[in-house]
Amino acid sequence: MDEAKPDAGIGTGVEGKFYSLTIDGKEYQVEESQLTGAQIMNLGNIPYDIGLLRILEDGTQVKVAEDEVVELKPGRRFRKQPRFVRG
Numbered sequence: 001m002d003e004a005k006p007d008a009g010i011g012t013g014v015e016g017k018f019y020s021l022t023i024d025g026k027e028y029q030v031e032e033s034q035l036t037g038a039q040i041m042n043l044g045n046i047p048y049d050i051g052l053l054r055i056l057e058d059g060t061q062v063k064v065a066e067d068e069v070v071e072l073k074p075g076r077r078f079r080k081q082p083r084f085v086r087g
Contacts, residue, residue, distance in 0.1 A: 019072040024079050034071050037064040040078055051081035 018029040023044030030043075041052050053061040054070065055077040063081065064070060 020074070020076075021072055022077045030072070032072070034069050036066065037068045037070065038066040040064065040070065041066070044078065044080070046080040050083065053079050053081050055079060 016031070018031055019033055020027055020029050021035075021040070022028070023040065023046070026044070028043055035043075037052050038048070040046075041048060044052075046052055048066055052064040054064050055061055057075070061079075064078070070076070
């Protein structure tokens, strides 16, 4: 699937009211209170074929689908899904 360019109002230089999220240890600020998994992957430069994980408060990691809508709340953290290579 082709990656789209990030939407307006999404990135690190947002002015006015914003929501923060962390992707792979880097903080991002967005104007929207909800983003899709695809928007979050675009923001963090994560290819769709790798995938996205949301890190819950207890450390559990949950896969986020491209079309899944995620409500942004304080402390929301995401990371790219690790790739495992059999050895």
